[in-house]
Amino acid sequence: MQVFIEPAKEQMGRLAARHAAELIRAAIAARGSAAIILATGTSQYEMLRNLAAAPDVDWSRVSMFHLDEYIGLPASHPASFRRYLAERFVSLVPPLRAVHFIEADARDPRDPASWRAECRRIGGIIASRTIDAAMIGIGENGHIAFNDPPADFDTDEPFIVVDLDEACRRQQVGEGWFRSLDDVPRQAISMSIRQIMKSRSIAVTVPDARKAPAVAAALCGPVTSQVPASILQLHLDCRVFLDAEAASLLSSGSECEDE
Numbered sequence: 001m002q003v004f005i006e007p008a009k010e011q012m013g014r015l016a017a018r019h020a021a022e023l024i025r026a027a028i029a030a031r032g033s034a035a036i037i038l039a040t041g042t043s044q045y046e047m048l049r050n051l052a053a054a055p056d057v058d059w060s061r062v063s064m065f066h067l068d069e070y071i072g073l074p075a076s077h078p079a080s081f082r083r084y085l086a087e088r089f090v091s092l093v094p095p096l097r098a099v100h101f102i103e104a105d106a107r108d109p110r111d112p113a114s115w116r117a118e119c120r121r122i123g124g125i126i127a128s129r130t131i132d133a134a135m136i137g138i139g140e141n142g143h144i145a146f147n148d149p150p151a152d153f154d155t156d157e158p159f160i161v162v163d164l165d166e167a168c169r170r171q172q173v174g175e176g177w178f179r180s181l182d183d184v185p186r187q188a189i190s191m192s193i194r195q196i197m198k199s200r201s202i203a204v205t206v207p208d209a210r211k212a213p214a215v216a217a218a219l220c221g222p223v224t225s226q227v228p229a230s231i232l233q234l235h236l237d238c239r240v241f242l243d244a245e246a247a248s249l250l251s252s253g254s255e256c257e258d259e
Contacts, residue, residue, distance in 0.1 A: 001233055003219065003240045005247045009207040013046020016205040016241035020047070020135050021054035023201050024062060027132035033061045033097065037134035037191070037199065038089060039145075040066065040081040042175045044137060045088070047205045047241075051135070052092035059093045065126055067136065067145040067196075069102040070185040071115055071161070079177035100125055102159070104189045115161045119189055123158035126195065134199035138206045141167040142214045142227040146190035151228035158195040162188055174210075193231055202238040204229075209245040216249040 006012040020036075027034035038048070066085055075082040082101045090099055102122055104115070136144055143149070148165040169184040178184045196202070206215055218229035219240065232238050 001219070001235070001238045001240060003242065003247075003250075005242045005244060005250075007244050009046050009243050012207055012241050012243045013048075013205065014050045016047045016135070016203055016239075017050030017054060019239060019241075020051050020133055020203050021057055023133040023203070024057055027200075028058055028061050031132075033063070034132045035063045035065070035129045037065050037067060037131055037136065037196070038085060039136045039205075040068075040084045041137055043205060043207055043211070044135070046207070047135065048089050049092075052089055057093075059096050062096050063098040063100065063129065064090070064096055065100045065122075065131070065191075066102065068188050068190040069104040071104045071187045071189060073185055074105050075101075079172065102189050112161070115187075115189060119157065119159040119161060122189075126158050126191075131199040132201065134196055134202045136196065136202060136204055138204060138211060138214050138218055138229045139168060140171045140210055140214055141165065142218055142229050143168060144193070144196060144229050144232070146188045147193050147228045149228055150225040151193055151231075153193050153225050153231060155192050156194055157192055159189055160192050162190045164188060193228065197231060197235055199235075200237065202232065202235055204232065204238065204240040206240065206246045207243040209248060211246045212249045215240075215242060215246050219250070 024034045069081050073080050146162050148168050172178055172184050217227045223230045223233055
């Protein structure tokens with residue numbers, strides 16, 4: 001794991017996007033196409049804006065997956081991750097080779113069997129692909145995707161139905177996606193930990209002081225399902241991009257405190 005710290009969000013996002021674009025170009029050069037994963041949320045604003053503007057990327061050779069979606073939330077809802085990516089990335093680049101959205105409202109949102117069917121559908125698509133680059137974030141509770149603690153480190157299913165814990169749901173309110181805690185869905189379809197970890201490369205973008213405790217625990221603590229992002233310590237090609245506030249609980253630079 002390599003950690004890069006920039007003074008502010010814009011520099012952080014620019015550096016993360018430059019790295020992501022390099023990964024995509026390299027995959028296209030080596031294999032003729034690229035498959036990527038994109039995260040959402042306020043932490044990804046700067047990275048996605050800069051990635052969409054990256055030069056010399058043949059987007060027609062790029063297939064995109066995303067990490068998660070609320071069960072029962074229509075794509076028209078302001079908090080929908082499909083809407084987020086459509087507005088903040090897909091509409092800003094030339095047509096992609098493929099866009100694979102999680103259709104978490106396409107089936108009966110009251111029927112758990114229908115949620116599992118959607119997991120099988122999207123899981124069957126991603127299972128046939130090697131992901132070249134996953135651009136993700138870390139939640140205030142240490143989650144990656146919607147794998148809240150204690151996360152399932154063992155399932156081989158590419159997508160799973162998850163219950164959202166209160167800390168996660170409060171974060172969504174704090175970021176302005178919902179008016180109140182009661183408005184936040186309690187379940188979602190999420191890419192699993194093992195599926196994320198199968199990516200050839202992972203780029204993690206995390207700004208803001210509110211994320212500093214989760215960053216310190218993920219980078220410097222033990223690998224544990226209680227801090228889902230700590231699993232990233234085990235990935236062979238993971239780069240973490242922080243602003244100064246998110247890195248504020250690291251002892252010096254990108255270093256962790258000695259035990």
